[in-house]
Each structure stands twice: as structure tokens, then as C-alpha cells.
Amino acid sequence: FTLGTEKPELIAQKAMAYAKDHGNDIVILDTAGRLQIDDQLMDELVRIKQAVEVDETLLVVDAMAGQEAVNVAKTFNEKVGISGVILTKTDGDTRGGAALSVLAVTGMPIYFQGTGEKLEDLEPFYPARMANRILGMGDVLSLIEKAQSVQNDKEAEAAAKRLMENKFDMNDLLAQFQQIKKMGGAASLLAMMPGGSQIDADSLDDKALPRIEAIIYSMTPAERAKPDIINPKRKRRIAAGSGTSVEDVNKLLRQFEAMQKMMKKVKRNPKAFMRGLGSMGGRGGFKGFGR
Structure with missing residues (x-):
């Protein structure tokens, strides 16, 4: 559902009404993404949360962004308030080390991790497996599941x-x-x-x-x-x-x-x-x- 260049909070309200009319029981509001902190985007998100009632506010964090990902997570949580995190690009060179920092600054759980660009590459986040990967001990259980x-x-x-x-x-x-x-x-x-x-x-x-x-x-x-x-x-x-x-x-x-x-x-x-x-x-x- 989209309304082009309408205000994000108006799109969110009409999307919720559309979902209700068509019997859709799950609505995902996919907002504009930023790699750096953006005050205009923050204001948009605050207005959306004031306009519609949301159950979860999930922040998608790029594991390859390093310290900047941590800064973004901290600011988002302080200004908008998040309930969980999705960590993407955990198959990169950083091996998901950002997971520890993001968790430390937000105190919010990491629900999913992305290991590629396709839908099937989004998988549940398992702390112990990520810890093993960060330590260079591998993630044999995920390897077996993929196989x-x-x-x-x-x-x-x-x-x-x-x-x-x-x-x-x-x-x-x-x-x-x-x-x-x-x-x-x-x-x-x-x-x-x-x-x-x-x-x-x-x-x-x-x-x-x-x-x-x-x-x-x-x-x-x-x-x-x-x-x-x-x-x-x-x-x-x-x-x-x-x-x-x-x-x-x-x-x-x-x-x-x-x-x-x-x-x-x-x-x-x-x-x-x-x-x-x-x-x-x-x-x-x-x-x-x-x-």
C-alpha cells in the first residue's frame, strides 16, 4: 500500500484503514532508511507513532556500519523508542560484532539477522551462535540448518x-x-x-x-x-x-x-x-x- 509523496503519518493511517477493510491482520510500516542520524526522519517517525498504534518498533541495523550503527541505534531508541532490532549483513567481515554494541546501548533484543539479500536469508537471531561466530568458533548449527x-x-x-x-x-x-x-x-x-x-x-x-x-x-x-x-x-x-x-x-x-x-x-x-x-x-x- 502506498500513496506516493503524501505525508508518512497520513500514509500510515490510511494503510491501517485499508488493512482493516481487507481483513489483513498484520501491517508492516516500512519507513525511509538512513545510515546516519537524520533529524527530519526522526520527526517523521515520531509523528507516525503518534498517528497510529504500533505493537513493535524494529530498527534495522547494518552490521557493517560499525560505530555509526551503534550511534544510530542509540539515537533512534532515545528519540523514537524501539522494541527490538534486526541486524543485517552479519555474513560480512565484521562477523556481527555490532550485535554486542547495539544491545549494550539500547538494551533491546535482536529478533532477526540477515545473512544475504533474499527473503530466505532473514533468520532468527541466536545469541550463542553469534557469540561463537564473533569468537571465530563458527556456527555449525546454522550451517546444518541451511544444508x-x-x-x-x-x-x-x-x-x-x-x-x-x-x-x-x-x-x-x-x-x-x-x-x-x-x-x-x-x-x-x-x-x-x-x-x-x-x-x-x-x-x-x-x-x-x-x-x-x-x-x-x-x-x-x-x-x-x-x-x-x-x-x-x-x-x-x-x-x-x-x-x-x-x-x-x-x-x-x-x-x-x-x-x-x-x-x-x-x-x-x-x-x-x-x-x-x-x-x-x-x-x-x-x-x-x-x-
Whole structure:
């Protein structure tokens, strides 16, 4: 519901009347946002709260804004009065440290946190998980929940079985990359892993994923199932079809071959597998496809 450039308090009143007439039992008044303190905006918010009765006044705070976010939260609470906070961009480099400061200056609970730009990236705020993330201990529970939300148990079990039996092919690799994208990208997953803060997120190049997907989509079903049949002529065709270079195709095939060798190691010696995984991470994994 909108009335264009009408006064915000008038829009709020008419929105409430509209909701009542149409049987809407929840109304969200989304007011203009500011990264800095703005007296005009503050006055608008005060007038809105005088014009309509509200149950909750939630302040959306950018976790990346640092001290300025704390100043905004403090001023909003003093002049307007808030009942809770939504903390966004908690997947950024700050790891949500603003949560502690905002809570300290307002004394109000943090209800939700945002870890991305989509609706499904808004999730309940769990203090203990945020504390672990700030301390660099990861957030394994959120990682598990994200995995469960995009892949059911049967799919996960089937993928793991194929992996352990060394039947993992390009179709499986494509499916795994699509799961990573649904879960917020490699950097987002890294922030939830214990010790993930010690790894340079730039080494996990999310820009690489679309290019890898394009290469795999340019392969025939036979090539995806058995990548070892891909000869120089096929590589040129795949590169042309995906808008990449033969070098990119070779790079993907080499890294896929390294994954297969690693899977053979884990069956024979799990410890050797973990050492190999660490060294692969040090070489940058699938970094290098982004442009």
C-alpha cells in the first residue's frame, strides 16, 4: 500500500484503514532508511507513532556500519523508542560484532539477522551462535540448518554414497555447486565453519561458480558422466559453448581429477585424505575462474 509523496503519518493511517477493510491482520510500516542520524526522519517517525498504534518498533541495523550503527541505534531508541532490532549483513567481515554494541546501548533484543539479500536469508537471531561466530568458533548449527533447507536426507545420502564409491561425476559436481549457491555462497558457508575466520574468503571465488556451471552445461551427458573422454577437440567445443577458454576447461578437469584421487585416498586412509584436503585449500580450490 502506498500513496506516493503524501505525508508518512497520513500514509500510515490510511494503510491501517485499508488493512482493516481487507481483513489483513498484520501491517508492516516500512519507513525511509538512513545510515546516519537524520533529524527530519526522526520527526517523521515520531509523528507516525503518534498517528497510529504500533505493537513493535524494529530498527534495522547494518552490521557493517560499525560505530555509526551503534550511534544510530542509540539515537533512534532515545528519540523514537524501539522494541527490538534486526541486524543485517552479519555474513560480512565484521562477523556481527555490532550485535554486542547495539544491545549494550539500547538494551533491546535482536529478533532477526540477515545473512544475504533474499527473503530466505532473514533468520532468527541466536545469541550463542553469534557469540561463537564473533569468537571465530563458527556456527555449525546454522550451517546444518541451511544444508537441510536446500537438500533432503535422501539426496544427501545418495550424493555421499556416490562420493565414497568414487562414482562422483560432473553432474554431481554441478548439483553441489548449485547447493552452495542456495546456501549463500562459499564465503557465507566459510563464516559458519569452525576456524573459518582464519581462511582468506577471497580464496573462495564465488564468481567462479557461474563459469564452472557454464562449462559443465556445455558438456554432453556422456562427457559429464565420464570426463576422461574429453579430448582436445571436445575441450575446444566446450570452451566455445560456455564462453570460456580451453585453459578454463583444463583447469576444471584437473581439479575434478584431483577430487577423484582424494576420494580414493579417503577409502584407504582418512588421515591422508584430510592432509590432502588442507593442501588443496591452500592452492585456492576452484579460485581462478572469475573474471
